[in-house]
Amino acid sequence: MDKMKQETADLTQENIERIGELFPNVITEMKDENGKLKKGINFELLKQLLSGNVVDGEECYDFTWVGKKASIVEANTPIRKTLRPCIEDSKNWETTENLYIEGDNLDVLKLLQESYLNSIKMIYIDPPYNTGKNLLYRNDFSQDVDTYLNESGQISNEGRLVSNPRTYGRFHSAWATMMYSRLIVARNLLTRDGVLVCAIDENEQAQLMMMLKEIFCEGNYEHVCVSVVHNPRGVQGINFSYTHEYAIFVYPTIGKIIADRKIEEDEVSWSQLRNWGGESERTDAKNCFYPIIVSEGNIVGFGDVCPDEFHPKQTEWNGKLAYVYPIDRNGVERKWRYARQSVEAIIGMLRARKYDGGYEIEIGKQSGIQRTIWFDKRYDANEYGTKIVNSLVPDGGFTFPKSLWTVYDAVYAVTSLDKDAIVIDFFSGSSTTAHAVMQLNAEDGGNRKFIMVQLPEPCDEKSEAFKAGYKNICEIGKERIRRAGDKINKEIEESNRQLKLGEEPKKPVDIGFRVLKVDTTNMKDIYYAASEYTQNLLTDQISNIKDDRTDLDLLYGILLEWGLPLSLKHEIEEIDGIKIHIVDNDSLIACFDESVPETVVREIAKRQPLRAVFRDSSFASSSDKINVEEIFKLLAPNTSVKVI
Known part of the structure; x- marks a missing residue:
């Protein structure tokens, strides 16, 4: 009988096997640190086989820093660790499909490689912003920051979490090294149409975008940076007051991935489709002069581009059909703002408004397509982040967590068409992502599952959280999920008691979670x-x-x-x-x-x-x-x- 390995996959060896399938003659043997033979790559021969495509010692477009190579090695290095169940900390262990995992997220991502390979629809993360005051994960681990890590064997000289002051010579490098290895491993978990959403501020936005474009190759993935107005009052900087941060969406270029946003009618402002001002006449763009067909106030189609010699009235009538041309009320023949084929693609954004002489065609300035600036009072991190957490977990001590609705809208955008999606957050903090997933399930009847991952960073013994009995961040995050879930299902019960005749009752949401902890x-x-x-x-x-x-x-x-x-x-x-x-x-x-x-x-x-x-x-x-x-x-x- 075969023996189980009890260690994570060796990604380096798996990559060697893939290269060997393409170029069998570059596979060679070399000795490992114990003197035993193992498979390796003859890189010189591989370069010769790829001559003309290899960049070697020449100027090239590249993004690098001190520690990048070590980060790649760290990402590919297998570990001999495991996840131990903790039923006493869990909720609804027998029936839930949600997970809460305590431990270093790099270890957790490696441990999940086999079980969740190509299975995660959405990764949402809110990593340390590298402000110079926050804590960072180290990659050369040999000593822990608390008893938990000591007992679980995750130890190193410098520690898992250390401060990264701006005076440190490798300020950006240390942060980039920490993030790069985790993003490399996390990429393997995404489904073919999976999406990564990463929150960040101005300190590392540029560096993060460069990393993401390298790991998620341009051409195969889109990289969209959304500005989120999360603090309308602003944070005072030098000459500027910062009112926003960023959410970077990374998704495959394989079609429609991001769902249209929810909008109300009063959010849409309308303007004339007919052009005006300079270079707005018919002769300025002949292919933009054609009739839009209206029937009983509804736009039903488009006519052909009119020949030069054709001189219509502002609105031509043919029985019940009105043929509306871009002619202003003074009789000047102008042009539509877009060519016919472009307007056909956005017919849902048009409306016909009647007036005495016929119809005016208008276009909505806002559509259901996601915008790159998110501006809504619900994104206020104080009102809908800090206050929500404090209302659920008094004395939790989280300062400025994400607004519930910022995360909710991100999850909606990615998973509204996949209501069975798995969402993972491996910097879960106060568990806003879990709360958002449960809230969305309650509203649309979905069965999305969440996986929260958080290092049990200890609470300061002088903090209100510690005095309230919370020893580490994980205990606060788990308590928030418990209380938020109970609140959501209670609201569903109350709503079901007030149903009108013929209305279907809402089903309760999976508000449980299995707790697992990284250990040796x-x-x-x-x-x-x-x-x-x-x-x-x-x-x-x-x-x-x-x-x-x-x-x-x-x-x-x-x-x-x-x-x-x-x-x-x-x-x-x-x-x-x-x-x-x-x-x-x-x-x-x-x-x-x-x-x-x-x-x-x-x-x-x-x-x-x-x-x-x-x-x-x-x-x-x-x-x-x-x-x-x-x-x-x-x-x-x-x-x-x-x-x-």
Whole structure:
């Protein structure tokens, strides 16, 4: 039986395999740090094969900084960590499809690579803005900032979170290095039509846009920078008062991705489609002189461009149809502002307004298309960010979180046509994104799922949040989700009690979440990767699983490695006194008892699950393992059987 690896994918080796499929002759062997042979790339030969396309030592368009190469290496380096379930911190564990994950987001993104590859419709992040006062994630980790990280083995000399003052010589480089590795790994999670939305301010907007255009290649992706007026009062700067920040939308150039925004009729202002002023006459653009056909006040079509010698009245009548030309009330033949084919494409933005002499054709200045400036009182971060969080979690201590409606409108724009979308926020902070997802589901009946990821940064012991019992940011974020969810479903219940005859009741929203926490691997320190096992090791080692790990810990480690979503339904049964775990109706059956009798193995095999897994130490000898393999070959030949 095969052994499970219990480590994340080695992205570097996967990339080597892809290159090898295209250029088999560049694959070579080299020694790793332990002196063992492994696959590598002969880069000189690869350059020769791509001669004429390789930039080497010449001036080129490039964006780089100190630490960029290290960031790429960090993104591709596998880790031996896991996610441990925490049922006591969760809400509606058995039924929810939402996740809240505590830990460094780079680790989490790596751990989710198999289970959520090409599965996330939207990534919304609000990363540290690099103001010189905030904390940043370090990439060369060796010591933690708090007990949580120490206990979970995520340690390094400089720490996961450190301040990044402007006096630091690598002010922009440190921030760019932190972001680059995370964006590289996050890209793999997006669906083919997936969208990344990143909030940022002026400190790093330019650098972030350059990174995004490199990671999400121009030509294949659009990169739109939206200005969001989030602080109408302004923040005083040198000569200017800052009232806005940015939301960068990155989406594939494969068609309609971003949904039209919601608008009310009074938001639309109208103006004449007929041109006026300089260069507005018929002779200035002959292809802009044609009739627009109106029937009973509605625009129903367009006529051909008129020949030079044709001299119509302002409105020609043909029975019930009116043919409206761009002639002003003084009889001057002018032109429409756009050619016919352009106007045909925006017919929904036009209206015919009647007056004494016929019709005036008007065009709406605002359409349902998303604008690049978001200006609405609902985007005020104080009124609809800070105050909303404080109303739900008094003494939470969050200063200037995102407005709920800023995030809501972003989620609406990306997922209004995909109501089953998964939305991930790996800088989740006060969990505004989770709140926005639940709110949108409540309004349109959607079943969107959220995945929140946050480092459990400790609260200052002098803060009101700490005094209120919140030890870290995660505790505040989880409490907000609980209270916001309860409020949303209570409002649905009250609305359903006031339904009019014939109205359909709204369904309750999934307001739960499964909590998982990053920790060291489930394997003991003497653990070896599957490729490192020898016959002697197999003989000598009794159990390589840490003593404090539960069946649930092992199960979720297996889900990660086998690439199964962490929200799948999970049931527990007993067969002859032995506990078995059933995931997603026999997609996976796991048994972690120390001694598994043959009767139990046979019963599991009879169910013909897609996958089955046992403890390596559950079987006393090699012959017992062979017997298990033979049972499955006989009763469930298509089942993949592994041990840990």
